[in-house]
Amino acid sequence: MNELKRALFSVFPSDRVSDDPAILAGYSADSATLPGSATAPSYVVLPKTTDEIVHLVQIAHRSRIPLVPMSRGSNIAGMSVSVQGGIVVDCRMMNHILEINTESGYALIEPGVTLHQLSSALQKKRFFCHLPTATGGSSALANYMMRPSGNFSARWDPDPLLSLEVVTPGQGVVRTGSACFENVGWRARYQCLPDLTGLFANSFGTLGVVSKGSVKIFDRGETDKVLLVSFDEFSQAAEYMKLIVRRQLAESVTFWSWGWNLFHEMTLSKETRIPEAMLKEDQKSPPPGVPFGIASARLSGYEDVVQVQEERCIRIANELGGEHLDDQKAREIHPGCYNYLNGYFGKGVHIKPGEESQIRAGLHLSGCLVTVQPENVAKLEAYMWDLARREFEPPYFFRALPYSHAREFFFAFVVYVQGSLEERRDYLTHIKGIYHQLYTDLRNKFGAVMFRFRKYPEFLSYTGGYGDLLKDIKKSVDPHNIMNPGMLIF
Amino acid sequence: MSKNLKIDEFEYTSLFKCTRCGQCTYGQEEAEFTSLCPVHKKGNFFSYSAGGMMQIARNLYEGKIDYSETLKDIVYLCTTCGVCESNCGVIENHLDIIGKIRRELITLDFPESKALAKVVEGIEKFKNPYGHKQEDRTDWLDGRKEVINNSDASVFYYTGCVSAYDQKQVPQALTRIWDHLDIRFSVCDAEQCCGGPLFYSGYEDKARKLAQHNVRMIEESGIKTVVASCPTCAMVFKKYYPEWLKRELPFEVYHSTEHLAGLVAEGRLKPGALKEKSKAIYHDSCHLGRGLGLFEEPRDLMQAIGGLETEEFNLCRENSQCCGGGGMIPIINSAFSFETAYERLDQIDDETVDTLASACPNCRKTLHLAARKKRRKIRVADVCELIADSLA
Known part of the structure; x- marks a missing residue:
């Protein structure tokens, strides 16, 4: 058993980590993968907690092996296919709605929570969430992280994200929005400091693994x-x-x-x-x-x-x-x-x-x-x-x-x-x-x-200093470029 | 490509449509994200799902993976319950493709493969999956020779292997109802397996031969109404025979509940009252419900029986959970079949319900065996048995 395998099996029980080809085959392609182009990762893991993700990111960072985060639901653009091998981090088992706070108007959810799951839970409280046109089985958080277009895009800002918890190779656990302060909670996107939730939105897993996040919810009205x-x-x-x-x-x-x-x-x-x-x-x-x-x-x-x-x-x-x-x-x-x-x-x-x-x-x-x-x-x-x-x-x-x-x-x-x-x-x-x-x-x-990044590597170069700043941030957050390198943003 | 799996280009194209959304594993809105797919219950990874098996098929076809212990374990969990095909938005032939993987697996040296190979061999040789003699097929009639190849009949009864050889109470109950109504029926001693088990093992070619025989046999009888007790047989006749034989069937096929519900609607069948009051819970067979869309007919029949109170499973109709009896799983992976059946039984409170009703001889058998093994006091019965009881 090599060192990487030993390390992964020390963090995850055998029913949540695999390097078996039949298991990995399930992660080798999505509906955007062309004939003959299926590429399986070397490992797949199913984390259940932020701590497990922290250990995983440390192992990958140390071994310089790519990490490809995946949540749940439709995959139609090859964003979670590990074209360069590495480890797929399948977050489907992190599927808990941790809090529905109707008072402050947010829900705190894990990445495996689906849009259907969230909207059904909110319906019972006569609340409503942003629904993109993705299927109900798609991850709400992952979809919101990708700037969704849907039923609340018009009157409100289309961005339903508030605070996030992200595990990065460079900094470990980072909390954004109001959640960056201990005991303040998950209610807000902005506080007195620059907005970092926006940094992770549209990053498609290239900056870290999102382990939870709060999203806006809305009163349904009479x-x-x-x-x-x-x-x-x-x-x-x-x-x-x-x-x-x-x-x-x-x-x-x-x-x-x-x-x-x-x-x-x-x-x-x-x-x-x-x-x-x-x-x-x-x-x-x-x-x-x-x-x-x-x-x-x-x-x-x-x-x-x-x-x-x-x-x-x-x-x-x-x-x-x-x-x-x-x-x-x-x-x-x-x-x-x-x-x-x-x-x-x-x-x-x-x-x-x-x-x-x-x-x-x-x-x-x-x-x-x-x-x-x-x-x-x-x-x-x-x-x-x-x-x-x-x-x-x-x-x-x-x-x-x-x-x-x-x-x-x-x-x-x-x-x-x-x-x-x-x-x-x-x-x-x-x-x-x-x-x-x-x-x-x-x-x-x-x-x-x-609207959404389409794997055109030259795109960042059209943005001048914005692109340079992003590249610098990427170097700090992910020094070995292990986070979803196949996305070709950086 | 095409190294490890024989599928055609149409099927290969369908594999590309999988978006890995996971809807193949859970039911409609009412099921509240309960995992219904028996395969999915056994593993956390995406490969333990119909969508995962589509990705496996793609990798096999492209020669990127080979058959293995794990692959076999996954594929031999499929009970052909059809949750995938009824819930997936993009692919509709999961079971065909899973069957084709099974066909490749059958030649390999796995115990499950050997068991399945024996079933296939048995059907080819004896025309039933049990390896029983053809002349014993009509034993359930208890010597009523006049109904065999009865030229004076208005109904052709396609008994099916499970009913004919094993769950004899089911055909006996149905024919008691017909006798009560003076409906003349015919049973053919040359009847052969419908071909479903072969099809689900990837042997469509062998299944087609059985289809040809069965259709010719019924055609020769001249009878235009065919009734089957087994939802799988009825589904295979209705859904696959026209496709395999490339022609419309020259007769109408009905499942027994569909046929009896029609008789009730015509006013010909009037179920009576049970001698003792009873409370039954109805289990939707996968192939009767999701497969043929027959949800109301068995329920209507039960409602018509006097002294019978009915209850529903939380997971019912389109969201019904498999009993573990399909896909030859009781033969190739009996432990898993029982495990699945226990899970279904655990959804019943024996204190409030005394009868578990189904309209499928295979479900009846699986759930009955599981109930006995668990020493559950609940009676497992076919809807036809309840009606026949009410007429007694």
């Missing part, structure tokens, strides 16, 4: 309502979304183009074939009887206030050329979509099997995700349609939502790739190549920025 409005043009919808958020009428709103809404139909029906209508040549024009897109807004609070909010939203929508879809009409046009949007925005739960079920009907959902200022979002949409017509095969579609009081918009354009891997390998590579260049083009043309 009532809640999902308001659906259809639009024929995205520019009208974008203006509508901006106005209803800025004027405090809705706490969230998302616009889904018709293609996405038809996929919501598939989510409900468990349909495995892409509907014929989705494959039409002209992807911008919807099939007869289907609106170009639907803006789904969540309104909540006192019943009489919600009623007024709803009336005002409908008035604004009408002025901009939108059409209110009442429950009956929405059910008639899009029964599956209606159920999905009501479940997700209204009840605050993910309808199973979840949005990833769309993958069933094809091979891959390949997305270009950016944030952009409000005045450019419609121009960006027009640009993407033109590009898609030239470069992509149907179906493709988009969704957009205002962030942070509509200071910017999140915009996700998705190409749906069908067929077998061998057949589609060149096409997938083509899309990836287009996106790579696209992030540069969109930044130059529209001031749009990549």
